Amino acid sequence: MRRRSGPGGTARAAAAGWGELPQRAEKAALGCVPAGDRRVFLVYANRCCYRRSVRCTETTVLMPNVTIIEPGLQERNYWRDLWRYRELFYVLAWRDLAVRYKQTVIGAAWAVIRPLLAMVVFSVIFGRIAKLPSDGAAPYPLMVFAGMLPWTFFSTGLGEASGSLIGNSNLISKVYFPRLIVPTAAVVVAFADFAISFGILVVMMVWYRFAPGWQILALPGFVLLAFLASIGPGLWITALNVKYRDFRYVIPFVVQLGLYVSPVGFSSQVVPPQWRLLYSLNPMVGVIDGFRWCILGGQAGLYLPGLAMSLVVAAFFLWFGIRRFRHTEKSFADLI
């Protein structure tokens, strides 16, 4: 892990003893803070930043690598801390992946079986029995699977993220790290399942001899959108879950309902045109439509106002989720 004051900085300062002034660049930025000055200089990686509302009672020289803990002090370097703890992020994500299918007989095959069975059921019910139209000439099962892919990713991600803090309560109450790592690492598990399902999609496309168009290049963008759409509400709900365990029962219900509200088993073209914009308030509508547009090529038209609406809603939830999460983060250990 990179030390706070840049490579070698801490080691140098430690070797020099804390009393001595740090090296050149840092010395310039440091300076002395006169008594009564309401600013404290924090030196990180040769950069100097200060915040108001911290009282200085005497002339103080702060060394690099200083941490100040005060009530209500939102750390300026939170995002930097998040970057610094990225190894923990990898390790937690790897742990969740490694233990996901431990002590199961067929292991990762579960990631194949579940979406396949759901696809078969939906194709039969919506395609054969209800005789709903597919997107253009695309085979119905392929259209269902192209919608199932982002939906499963979203719902698994949301579920994993919203339960993640409680599932890691032993860590939360014993070790410090930016808590944002826990729910984001949990979503990575959903991504692994997504990758496996994507393999099935490729097999299906070969089976139906269906070649995607240039639109497939936009797919990573929609994967990112699905990720953001799940992490936003996930962050909010996992923070709420710490305080009020009621939300543990809300998520499975929301996911179950969402499967029918979102255009997973049917094409969103069956929705009357005057309702489509309103329908796109569900951010997954934009994501699923986008996926179908990418995978099925031109067969599914992209409804741009709806996509924009979904984007705005997803962005709002992301902003709101991070805000609520950051707001309550410091009390997690007391409440969990």
Next chain:
Amino acid sequence: MPPPIISVENLSKRYLVGHRTERAGRHSYVALRDVLAQEMRNAARKAVDVVRGRQVVQGDTFEEFWALRDVSFEVHQGEVLGIIGRNGAGKSTLLKLLSRITEPTAGRITLRGRVASLLEVGTGFHPELTGRENIYLNGAILGMSRAEIRKKFDEIVAFAEVERFLDTPVKRYSSGMYVRLAFAVAAHLEPEILIVDEVLAVGDADFQKKCLGKMDEVARGQGRTVLLVSHNMSTLTALADRGLMLERGRAAFDGHASAAVAAYAAHGPRQAVYQEPGGRSIALPHISRIDIKTSDPGGVHRFGEPLEIVFQISHQRPMARACFSFQIKSFHNQAAIHKELCYPTVKFGDSAGCTTVACRFPRLRLNVGRFYIRANLTEPPGGAIYQMLDGVADFEVIRTDSASFWGWQADACAYHEDHQWEVTDATAEAILQR
């Protein structure tokens, strides 16, 4: 003088604690209407709390509880600070605040260095993962980078003595192996400030010694700053330079480690009498009263004087086979005396009522210090356990007969055996006279 590596100013932490009032909890003759109204009020209050984003407190009333109140101290580089105090004195809260796990209610902490905290052995160990995987996992959680762990991997494995089981899931480990591995990872951290909570009491005696040695090496040899919480006073005096005693959330003593331990031991009024709490009627046989008859009033006992301890045992029904034992324990948590009265040898409590058991020591030779009583009332080994009392009554041994320096030291020895010196060397007298 360099600035202190840790400075803590007026640190306070408040918690909200919920209570269930008597009316709602205990009494069975409450109208359903009242209960419903009470529950409705609670639900409404909780709903308001949820909307305002406040903490939901269980129970129907709640109060504030200050786990820490206006604590200030400084620690300089290379110092080992031991934190002592009774349960609930605020030690763990202090460590949690220092390791940034929770936020203070008021006050400020300034840390000048990388902090690693070890509040629990094996935080984040996953039972399904192998030993090797868990070393990486736990290391990352404690703040080590993968490169750092890779560099120290062999050292960690050698320290934990688990080479053969590296690729076994840790759920198959014995509990000893588990804690050894966990401590080994933590011991190879290299922070400027190390915060440790009660983790030394792990493993068998040999491994404990190894842990202590490692701790000592970290503190003394590498010049790191260590904050240590332990209930084991002998560990604390061995490792720490300085002691901070907390009492009900406040810093009650700050000074040399052995002075702090002495302050802790001498702290509070001695209670040479234990009386069972009134208002309860226990059908099981139990100890209703303990009287320590010390030579001086106020629970103070002069070294070498006779001591009598009287126990009263109540049994509403006759006890078929009874076994009574007690220990006198020092404040270092070491049992100094153990005496028992057991069924086949001695029979008592054959009829319903009260039995008085007195134990007399004609000449108590315990060294000076504070001692307390632990008493057990059971059936013979393997049978029922009626009652176990720990730390209920205490007394202090003082010495007025000896002018020797060592005689006044609480931790100089455990007890004084009767003895005679004989010096035969011709020069001995000359040396002594000089």
